[in-house]
Amino acid sequence: MLEVRGLTRAFGGLKAVDGVDLDVPEGAIVGLIGPNGAGKTTCFAAIAGFVKPDAGSVRFAGADVTGREPHVVARAGMVRTFQITQPFARLSVRENVMVGAWLRHARRAEAEAAAERVARAVGMGAMLDMRAGDLTVAGRKRLELARALATSPRLLLLDEVMAGLNPTEVAEIVGVVRSIRDGGVTILLIEHVMQAVVSLAEQVHVLNQGRIIARGTPAAIVADPAVVEAYLGHGAAARLAGGGGGG
Amino acid sequence: MSARARLLLALGAVAALALPLVLPSNYAVNVAVMILFSAFLGQAWNIAGGFAGQTSFGHVVFFGTGAYASTILHATWGWNPWLAWPMAALAGGAVGLGIGALAFRAGLRGSYFALVTLAFAEVFRILANSAEFTRGGLGILIKADARAANFQFRDPAWFYYVALALVAASLAIAWWLRRSRFGAQLAAIRENEDAARALGIDVLRAKTLCMGISGAMAGAGGTFYAQKYLYIDPTIAFGVEKSVEMLLVSMIGGAGTVFGPLVGAVALGFVGEATRALTSAQGLGLVVYGIILVAIVARLPDGLIGLFARRAARRGGRDA
Numbered sequence: 001m002l003e004v005r006g007l008t009r010a011f012g013g014l015k016a017v018d019g020v021d022l023d024v025p026e027g028a029i030v031g032l033i034g035p036n037g038a039g040k041t042t043c044f045a046a047i048a049g050f051v052k053p054d055a056g057s058v059r060f061a062g063a064d065v066t067g068r069e070p071h072v073v074a075r076a077g078m079v080r081t082f083q084i085t086q087p088f089a090r091l092s093v094r095e096n097v098m099v100g101a102w103l104r105h106a107r108r109a110e111a112e113a114a115a116e117r118v119a120r121a122v123g124m125g126a127m128l129d130m131r132a133g134d135l136t137v138a139g140r141k142r143l144e145l146a147r148a149l150a151t152s153p154r155l156l157l158l159d160e161v162m163a164g165l166n167p168t169e170v171a172e173i174v175g176v177v178r179s180i181r182d183g184g185v186t187i188l189l190i191e192h193v194m195q196a197v198v199s200l201a202e203q204v205h206v207l208n209q210g211r212i213i214a215r216g217t218p219a220a221i222v223a224d225p226a227v228v229e230a231y232l233g234h235g236a237a238a239r240l241a242g243g244g245g246g247g
Numbered sequence: 248m249s250a251r252a253r254l255l256l257a258l259g260a261v262a263a264l265a266l267p268l269v270l271p272s273n274y275a276v277n278v279a280v281m282i283l284f285s286a287f288l289g290q291a292w293n294i295a296g297g298f299a300g301q302t303s304f305g306h307v308v309f310f311g312t313g314a315y316a317s318t319i320l321h322a323t324w325g326w327n328p329w330l331a332w333p334m335a336a337l338a339g340g341a342v343g344l345g346i347g348a349l350a351f352r353a354g355l356r357g358s359y360f361a362l363v364t365l366a367f368a369e370v371f372r373i374l375a376n377s378a379e380f381t382r383g384g385l386g387i388l389i390k391a392d393a394r395a396a397n398f399q400f401r402d403p404a405w406f407y408y409v410a411l412a413l414v415a416a417s418l419a420i421a422w423w424l425r426r427s428r429f430g431a432q433l434a435a436i437r438e439n440e441d442a443a444r445a446l447g448i449d450v451l452r453a454k455t456l457c458m459g460i461s462g463a464m465a466g467a468g469g470t471f472y473a474q475k476y477l478y479i480d481p482t483i484a485f486g487v488e489k490s491v492e493m494l495l496v497s498m499i500g501g502a503g504t505v506f507g508p509l510v511g512a513v514a515l516g517f518v519g520e521a522t523r524a525l526t527s528a529q530g531l532g533l534v535v536y537g538i539i540l541v542a543i544v545a546r547l548p549d550g551l552i553g554l555f556a557r558r559a560a561r562r563g564g565r566d567a
């Protein structure tokens with residue numbers, strides 16, 4: 001479904017994304033993790049057309065979409081959410097989600113019905129008439145998800161939709177994400193909440209300083225010394241092994 | 248629309264149709280014509296500045312383009328002004344598309360966009376001042392020949408009805424924008440361009456198209472003005488006053504709302520007339536007018552419509 005090859009993007013001298021290869025098979029939930037500043041969000045932005053990659057290619061559903069405009073990518077069926085939520089603040093939740101729904105529905109009644117259906121599916125049924133600007137953090141994260149989902153995507157790029165949520169809310173969103181996948185949508189997920197990644201993703205890629213340093217099942221990734229070092233610093237893997245099962 | 252809103256709208260329409268019959272003088276009818284005309288131009292601005300959030304300081308450029316287009320066709324080329332009218336809308340729309348495409352492709356937003364539109368209006372004014380086919384600073388006179396077939400009326404009530412039709416059409420366009428996919432795209436762009444883009448909206452195309460619609464409306468307004476006063480010159484057609492008036496009417500009434508420009512035009516019209524009547528000293532009237540404007544803008548960020556909406560919400564809250 002998604003094939004990324006050698007994706008590279010620098011800001012000034014800093015290579016935020018540096019030769020990233022990434023595959024997302026149709027119907028899968030794939031995780032993309034890594035410490036702060038690893039380049040995950042930049043990776044999404046380069047895939048979805050928000051920043052032009054310096055090198056590399058992005059193929060989506062068999063077509064080359066490298067460097068295409070975001071709206072072209074979205075219409076092709078690949079839609080991202082924003083880590084820093086970007087609500088249409090002065091519009092209601094219903095109107096926000098409808099903006100997504102209008103992409104596939106020409107008639108107002110249909111767009112409205114689709115938006116309400118999606119809003120209920122992500123647990124926002126009771127918030128439809130609220131102003132998006134008045135939502136809590138958790139509400140805004142859900143709204144990001146709902147709007148993207150309302151465009152009937154084939155591939156969703158979710159950027160930390162669980163950050164800042166309490167454990168109950170995380171558990172709810174995990175359920176929502178799983179049901180979205182079961183509805184036939186492929187998912188690439190950036191997430192810091194490891195509990196969520198472990199329970200959702202079949203395959204995880206680990207990014208550090210712009211490079212993929214490990215990939216595999218969540219269980220294998222958590223045990224990988226290179227990953228532990230990337231998160232906790234040089235020598236941490238050895239210390240943890242020596243200390244015996246702590247942490 | 249609720250039954251109550253529909254009733255209010257019907258009553259408003261009947262009152263508007265009957266108004267020229269009860270107004271005491273031609274002067275009063277002319278004031279009403281200018282209020283309606285101001286509401287129409289304000290709505291043209293509102294399509295871009297309110298609905299799409301693309302604040303322009305130079306919207307007069309479309310008005311002036313339309314005014315010159317139809318007046319040249321009529322006065323110089325002998326076209327019937329009714330036939331020249333759609334050409335004025337086309338010309339205004341084309342300039343809207345052109346300026347929109349240039350400015351938005353260059354990535355201009357916010358105050359940069361506003362200033363560039365202002366600059367375009369100035370450039371057009373200077374061009375009109377120096378070109379031969381616009382007769383430079385002399386301006387163009389339209390020969391008085393008061394026949395309806397000639398888009399000239401002896402009785403100002405007819406201008407009133409033409410202006411009323413323009414306002415009705417502009418309200419219909421604004422209403423359509425509130426309901427349609429295109430309108431939802433413009434609202435999304437106004438609120439957050441990146442998010443709009445992420446959801447598949449072609450931001451450049453939508454903004455440019457919106458400037459085209461807005462420009463066509465203002466261009467059509469140009470013909471009306473020229474036919475009413477039978478004279479245009481570069482300052483009338485491209486001077487900054489009309490740009491400011493369009494923006495003020497819309498902001499004071501409530502930018503981005505269907506009825507904002509109409510409410511704003513009525514309010515401004517009354518304030519203008521009242522200050523003129525109450526204060527005989529010319530300068531003082533302007534000062535009072537200015538103070539009232541500043542007070543409205545400062546106290547009512549969502550315009551007069553916002554005030555009504557808030558009151559209605561409060562009343563609703565108490566009833567519940």
Ligand SMILES: Nc1ncnc2c1ncn2[C@@H]1O[C@H](COP(=O)(O)OP(=O)(O)OP(=O)(O)O)[C@@H](O)[C@H]1O
Nearest residue numbers: 011014016034035036037038039040041042043083
């Ligand atoms: N627009 C930009 N201009 C300059 N530098 C940038 C820009 N965007 C990101 N960076 C830098 O690129 C690096 C990667 O940032 P990015 O946001 O992609 O990381 P991330 O993995 O998403 O981090 P986090 O987990 O904190 O969200 C960081 O060092 C960041 O400061």
Ligand SMILES: [Mg+2]
Nearest residue numbers: 040041042083
């Ligand atoms: Mg990030």
